[in-house]
Amino acid sequence: xxxxxxxxxxxxxxxxxxxxxxxxxxxxxxxxxxxxxxxxxxxxxxxxxxxxxxxxxxxxxxxxxxxxxxxxxxxxxxxxxxxxxxxxxxxxxxxxxxxxxxxxxxxxxxxxxxxxxxxxxxxxxxxxxxxxxxxxxxxxxxxxxxxxxxxxxxxxxxxxxxxxxxxxxxxxxxxxxxxxxxxxxxxxxxxxxxxxxxxxxxxxxxxxxxxxxxxxxxxxxxxxxxxxxxxxxxxxxxxxxxxxx
Amino acid sequence: xxxxxxxxxxxxxxxxxxxxxxxxxxxxxxxxxxxxxxxxxxxxxxxxxxxxxxxxxxxxxxxxxxxxxxxxxxxxxxxxxxxxxxxxxxxxxxxxxxxxxxxxxxxxxxxxxxxxxxxxxxxxxxxxxxxxxxxxxxxxxxxxxxxxxxxxxxxxxxxxxxxxxxxxxxxxxxxxxxxxxxxxxxxxxxxxxxxxxxxxxxxxxxxxxxxxxxxxxxxxxxxxxxxx
Numbered sequence: 001x002x003x004x005x006x007x008x009x010x011x012x013x014x015x016x017x018x019x020x021x022x023x024x025x026x027x028x029x030x031x032x033x034x035x036x037x038x039x040x041x042x043x044x045x046x047x048x049x050x051x052x053x054x055x056x057x058x059x060x061x062x063x064x065x066x067x068x069x070x071x072x073x074x075x076x077x078x079x080x081x082x083x084x085x086x087x088x089x090x091x092x093x094x095x096x097x098x099x100x101x102x103x104x105x106x107x108x109x110x111x112x113x114x115x116x117x118x119x120x121x122x123x124x125x126x127x128x129x130x131x132x133x134x135x136x137x138x139x140x141x142x143x144x145x146x147x148x149x150x151x152x153x154x155x156x157x158x159x160x161x162x163x164x165x166x167x168x169x170x171x172x173x174x175x176x177x178x179x180x181x182x183x184x185x186x187x188x189x190x191x192x193x194x195x196x197x198x199x200x201x202x203x204x205x206x207x208x209x210x211x212x213x214x215x216x217x218x219x220x221x222x223x224x225x226x227x228x229x230x231x232x233x234x235x236x237x238x239x240x241x242x243x244x245x
Numbered sequence: 246x247x248x249x250x251x252x253x254x255x256x257x258x259x260x261x262x263x264x265x266x267x268x269x270x271x272x273x274x275x276x277x278x279x280x281x282x283x284x285x286x287x288x289x290x291x292x293x294x295x296x297x298x299x300x301x302x303x304x305x306x307x308x309x310x311x312x313x314x315x316x317x318x319x320x321x322x323x324x325x326x327x328x329x330x331x332x333x334x335x336x337x338x339x340x341x342x343x344x345x346x347x348x349x350x351x352x353x354x355x356x357x358x359x360x361x362x363x364x365x366x367x368x369x370x371x372x373x374x375x376x377x378x379x380x381x382x383x384x385x386x387x388x389x390x391x392x393x394x395x396x397x398x399x400x401x402x403x404x405x406x407x408x409x410x411x412x413x414x415x416x417x418x419x420x421x422x423x424x425x426x427x428x429x430x431x432x433x434x435x436x437x438x439x440x441x442x443x444x445x446x447x448x449x450x451x452x453x454x455x456x457x458x459x460x461x462x463x464x465x466x467x468x469x470x471x472x473x
Contacts, residue, residue, distance in 0.1 A: 006339065019339060072342035098339045105333045131246055168344070170351060172334035173258075200251035203259050212333030213258045213326045215353065216428040222344030230431070231438040238434030240259045 001027050001093035005040065007052050008100040013108045013116075019098070022052075029089040033076065034059060034066065036088055037099075053112040061085040061225065064160030067167070068113050069100040074164035074223045082162065082225040102163055104172035105210040117163050119209040120177060124161075127201035128181040130190050149187045156184035158226040168223035171212030176220035178202045179236035180228045186239050196243035203240060261322045266432035268319040269425050273451070275312055276418075280458040286471060291395040292387050320361060327354040350424040359417035366410070370401060377401060402466035411463040415456055422452035 003024040010017030024040050031039070034056050041051035057065035066083040070076035076086045091097065099113065107115040157180070165176035182199050185191030191198070207213075214233060221230045254260030285294040298305065349356070366376075371394075374381035380400040382392040401407050427448025430436050436444050465471040 069338050072338040072340035073344065077342070100338050103334060103336060103338065105335065127246060129246075170334060170337075170346060171330035173330075194246045197246045197249070200257075201246070201249060203257055204249075204252050207252075207258050210333060212330040214262060215326070215330065215350065216424070216431050217346035217350050219344050219346050229438055231436060231441060234431050234434045234436040236434075237259055237263065237432060240257075241263065241434060244254075 001029070001088070001091070003027060003036075003091065003094070004096040006096060006098045007112070009052070009112055010101075010109050012111060017109065019100075027088055029087070031088045032059065032084055033068075033070070033086040033088065034084050053110075053114050055114050056084060059084040062160060064162035067102050067115060067117070067162055067164070069098075069102065069167055071098050074102065074167040075162075075225050079222075080225055080227050082160075085225075102167035104166050104169075104212075106172065106174070107163060107166060115163075117161075119211070120161055120163055120174070122209060123174065123178060123202055123205050124181065126205035127194070127198035128178075128185070130185060131194060132190070143189050145188060153184045153187040156180045156187065156228065156232055159184075159224075159228050160226055162225065164223045164225060165220035165228075166211065168219040169212065169214075170217055170219060171215055172210075173214045173220075174206050174209075174211040175214035175233050175236065176224065176228055176230065178206055179230075179232040182239055183232040183235045186235070195239060199236065199239040199243050203236075255322075261326060262432045264318060265322055265326070266429035268315040269429050271312065271315045272319065273422065273426060273429075273455075275308075276422075276455055276459075280455060283462060284458065286395055286398065286462060287465075289395065291398065292389070292391045292393060295382070295394040296391045316364075320357070323354065323357055347424065349420040350428070353421060353424060356417045356421040359414060360421055363410075363414035363417065367414075371397065398462075399466055399472065402463045403469075405467060408463040408467040412460055415460045415463075418459070419452050419456035422455060423449050426451045 005022040005024055006019045007022055008017055009020045022040055022044070024036055027036050027039065034054070037052060037054060044051050055065050055067050057063045059066075061082040061084060064082075066075075068075070068083045070083065070086070075081055075083050076090070078086055078090055101107075101109050101113045102115045102117075104115075106119040107117055110116050159177060159180035161177065163174075163177070166172055166174050169175075182195075182202060185198060186195045216230075216233075218230050221228065251257070252260070254264065282294055282298065283291070285291045343351075370376045371382075374383055374397070377397075377400065378384065380397045382394040382397040385393040385396055387393040387396065402411065425448075427445045430444045430448070431441075462471070
């Protein structure tokens with residue numbers, strides 16, 4: 001099939017960016033979205049141009065590196081799908097596709113479709129971990145964890161840190177990302193020890209990094225490729241209140 | 246984990262979200278009590294209600310002392326959060342696709358502004374009674390010698406323009422509560438995956454019931470059905 005791409009091109013963080021038009025010809029339905037871009041880039045390089053820069057790594061939907069807003073939706077309109085797992089069969093011959101980078105003050109553009117997401121790493125550094133002593137490996141069943149708590153922690157741990165929640169949020173908030181990490185660790189006895197410092201540290205860091213405030217639009221849950229739920233944000237709010245007592 | 250001094254509630258992003266929810270719920274409660282009182286107009290009881298309410302001077306002033314700070318906090322943080330959110334996401338995408346957000350949720354600052362402007366008008370009109378002084382309840386007594394509140398309200402709402410102002414402003418209130426009522430439960434952590442659909446529908450229903458209860462007054466007065 002033949003498609004028209006409108007792709008955001010921007011040389012650097014400070015340079016002005018704009019949408020450029022590209023023709024993607026002879027694309028097969030079986031290709032992934034990134035393979036389609038690879039084909040387009042080959043054409044651009046052969047013609048002597050600069051290829052479209054985009055982030056990608058595992059290409060199997062688990063690393064959280066790919067980050068493109070396709071027709072206004074982070075990772076495209078298919079539910080629970082990363083860009084690399086989005087296939088061209090979801091598009092029609094003759095479609096025009098708009099491809100843009102994640103938007104948000106905390107995510108400055110590096111080049112074209114690549115944004116700097118290290119603000120998420122700094123959020124993790126502000127409390128998204130547990131402090132444990134090194135040494136002998138503890139016995140596997142020394143700390144018993146109820147099945148329900150383990151399930152909640154695992155559901156929250158599904159977050160791959162891609163930042164689609166921030167990109168989708170009209171306020172550029174990272175609440176779902178923070179909520180997932182806080183819920184994952186606060187649901188387990190190992191994480192409860194530092195629960196108060198963690199929730200306050202991460203919440204304050206979120207504002208310091210330039211993320212916006214959550215106003216419960218729930219766009220994040222709809223855009224999340226891993227189906228992380230906004231109920232974790234309610235849990236985050238409870239954890240914040242608990243941290244004062 | 247390093248010990249750090251954390252922000253207070255009034256500067257924390259989640260702290261302010263909780264304050265918005267608490268003050269918002271206080272005002273929803275006020276709106277419900279206010280409309281129950283107003284509904285006495287259907288049974289020609291508004292003057293009696295107003296007279297009895299104003300005999301409870303300490304209660305009236307206690308309510309004002311609680312509601313005014315709540316309102317001011319809600320407005321202050323609402324504007325502050327909206328400005329921060331605008332700067333955190335300066336531009337949208339070329340294709341505007343909304344997955345879960347609603348017209349109501351994206352326009353809270355504007356529906357809030359409409360409500361604030363209406364509140365000033367409404368207080369000038371029926372509390373300070375400076376907009377149509379010729380019909381002011383404080384200057385006109387009813388047959389029993391009480392301030393004629395019903396007469397003042399009906400005199401005002403018989404005008405199509407005034408009624409339209411009220412109906413338009415109440416639409417703003419409906420939009421604000423359609424998002425705000427359910428959103429406040431999420432902000433207070435009173436939600437989970439199972440309860441979320443019920444809270445969303447419940448919040449919308451509360452907004453709808455409050456809207457209908459209020460909007461019937463100008464509608465029925467302007468149609469000449471409620472005559473006082």
